[in-house]
Amino acid sequence: MSLKNVIIAGATGSLGAPILSALLNEPSFNITILTRTTSSAQLPANIRVKKVSDAFTVSELTEAFKGQDAVVVALSTTPITKDDLAFRLIDAAVAAGVKRFIPSEFGSNNLDPRARKLVPVYDAKGAMLEYLQKRAAETGGRLTWTSFSCGSWLDWALNPAKSNNFLSISVKHRTATIYDSGLSRFSVTTSSNTALAVVKSLLISSETANKQIFTSDFVTNSREIVAALEKQLGSKFKIDEKDSAPILREASQKFDAGEYNATFSLLAMSFVADVDVGYDFEKEQTVWNERLGLPKVGLDEVVKEAIELADRS
Structure with a gap:
């Protein structure tokens, strides 16, 4: 399956911008950006x-998608899960x-009942993927799909x-909140590698058709992240230990009451x-990093970049 014409929605967002950059670096694609007429975002002139x-x-979206081989959706969490936009x-x-649709699935395995039970957004995205x-x-078979579960974008979170x-770790102020044991392990894929995974999946479209793609640069936890920061900085962080249960309960109640921003706490x-x-x-899961040819990235590299960013700010 040859995919040449690609349209991206959400091209200026936290993940959309890296995806757009990665797409533009691949000369075999013709790129189109989907945007709102009222948007004031600055887009590349060419x-x-x-x-x-x-x-x-x-009807508008159908007209915009005509002639496109692939649609990449990188819209942020709130708009994609409200008002049935994902389904439209x-x-x-x-x-x-x-021919190929890549939904805004990035994060958890949104078909996993554990994730769907805890976070309403994961449940909504699971329904979207279904x-x-x-x-x-x-x-x-005329339309195929590829979804991405990439864990945390730790470079973005820091x-x-x-x-x-996002993860309650402030590099600039040398402070961190550790929830519960702080040992809960999660996969990390940098935003640049997540973006590159999208592009690589389009290049090997036959292999990635109708598949959930799992990526993981490395697996870590809160205490490991703080320890890596402390080691490189040569100074200790001020740690606040908290129980997550009240936060989860309050955020769930707020979300159920219509406060969609509460989803970020969840x-x-x-x-x-x-x-x-x-x-x-x-x-x-079966991780696709090697198969997609993604560069190897470790915790120390991400932490170093976060420290350099904090020093410049």
Whole structure:
């Protein structure tokens, strides 16, 4: 299966920007960016842009997707799980005759009942993937899909400007909150390697058709991250130890009451609290890093980059 024309939604986001950069570095693709007519985001001047209204109607999306071989969705968590947008994107891809659809699945294994039980967003994304599988099957193979489970983007999580100290570790202020034991292990794939995995999957499209792709640069936990930071900095962090249970309970209640931003607390706790959502991909899944030719990255490299960023800020 040859995939040449690729359209990306969410090209300026935390993951969308690295994916767009990786796509542009691959000369075999013709890239189009999908954006809202009201968006003020600065886009590369030499890239084709398709604009749709804030309503993201199926008819508009279908028109935007016509002539595209692949759709890459890198929209952020809140919009993709509200108002059935994820399902409209899939329906439009089917209607437009798209060959490959990559949903905004990045993070957990959203088909794992452990993850879906803890975090409503994982459940919503699981429902999205199940719907995508169903619609793809209905096309008789004309539409295929690839989803990505990459764990944490630790480089993003240690960048306060992008993530607001998502994992409660502040490199600049030498502080960290450790939840429960701090030993809950989770896979890490840097944002650049996640982006590269998307591009590589499109290049070997026959091998990656209708597959969940699991990536993991390494597996770590909160205490290991802090220890690595302390070692490189030569100074100790001020540690605050907390129980995750009240935070999980409050965030769940807020989310159920319609406060969608509460999902970020739940997402963070799914990594660092003593909960089992199947995040140790190297233990539970077949990891694709080597097969996709991803560069090897270790904890010390990510920590070094975070320290350099903190020193510049």
